[in-house]
Every structure is written in C-alpha cells, then in structure tokens.
Amino acid sequence: MTKRVLVVDDELDVRTFISTLLDSNGYKAVVAENGEQGWGKFQEKPPDLVTLDVMMPKESGIKMYRDIKTDPAYTEVPVLIISGLAKKTFLHSQKVLDKFKNQSVPEPEGYIEKPPEPEELMGEVKRIIG
Numbered sequence: 001m002t003k004r005v006l007v008v009d010d011e012l013d014v015r016t017f018i019s020t021l022l023d024s025n026g027y028k029a030v031v032a033e034n035g036e037q038g039w040g041k042f043q044e045k046p047p048d049l050v051t052l053d054v055m056m057p058k059e060s061g062i063k064m065y066r067d068i069k070t071d072p073a074y075t076e077v078p079v080l081i082i083s084g085l086a087k088k089t090f091l092h093s094q095k096v097l098d099k100f101k102n103q104s105v106p107e108p109e110g111y112i113e114k115p116p117e118p119e120e121l122m123g124e125v126k127r128i129i130g
Contacts, residue, residue, distance in 0.1 A: 002028045003048040003129050008038035008064065009082065010056040014114065018051055018082070021118055027125070035059030039067060046077055049129045052108075054083040069105045078109040078128045082121070087111045 005027050007018045012033075019029035030047065032038035036059040042050065050068065054061040061081070068074045110124040 002026065004028045004030060005125065006030050006032065006038060006042055006047040006050045008032045008035065008050060008061065009053040010034055018121065021121060025122055035061055035064035039064050046074060049125065050077060050079045051082050052079055054081060054085055065108065066105055080110040080112065080124055080128060081108045082112045082114060082116055084114045086113060
C-alpha cells in the first residue's frame with residue numbers, strides 16, 4: 001500500500017517541489033497551504049507522515065504540530081519539520097520551547113532546513129516511514 005504524506009507549507013514552490021519528489025518516489029502526496037487546511041486534511045484521513053512548515057499564515061505549523069502530538073488518537077503520526085528557521089533556533093528558541101514544554105510535546109521525528117535537498121528529504125522520509 002502506498003504511504004500517504006501530508007505536505008503543509010504556505011509556499012507554492014515548496015509544496016510543488018516536495019509533492020513532486022514524493023510522488024516520483026512512490027509516495028502519495030496530499031498538500032495543504034496552511035495549518036488550518038492541513039489540520040482539516042489530517043483529520044479527514046491521518047497520513048503516514050506530515051511534512052510541516054513552522055511559520056505560516058492562518059494557523060501556524062507550531063499549532064498544528066502541538067495539535068497532532070497532544071491528541072492521543074494521533075501522537076504516533078510522525079512529523080518532519082521543513083522550515084526556514086535553523087534547527088538550533090527552532091529547538092532552542094524560548095518562544096517555541098515554551099509552546100512545546102507547556103504541552104509536553106516531544107521533539108519532531110525529523111527536521112530539515114529550507115531549502116531542502118532532494119537526497120536529504122527522501123533520506124529522512126525513508127528513515128521515518130520506510
């Protein structure tokens with residue numbers, strides 16, 4: 001069975017790049033342009049993996065990540081953050097950490113800084129979901 005990956009990013013070129021790469025490597029990409037739309041698609045049919053931008057309009061990736069990781073029905077769904085924020089900044093930023101710590105949210109299963117390299121992205125996807 002083809003594994004589904006929900007690609008949530010507000011940048012059209014990033015969504016297109018990631019979804020094309022996933023589709024050409026045997027995965028089924030489902031796309032959303034913000035956290036609100038992403039959460040709706042996630043709840044319709046939880047994917048095998050979520051690739052998630054952190055800073056987006058409407059609903060941030062941080063909120064969507066927190067929603068996934070604090071809902072007992074979804075905590076096992078892996079999340080790969082793909083963001084323009086440096087990983088060190090993301091993980092050590094007081095503002096971000098406060099949101100995670102207050103909700104007892106674990107670190108994401110993977111993190112890639114934008115722009116993602118095709119080999120790095122597919123390596124992480126394969127590591128996380130096979």
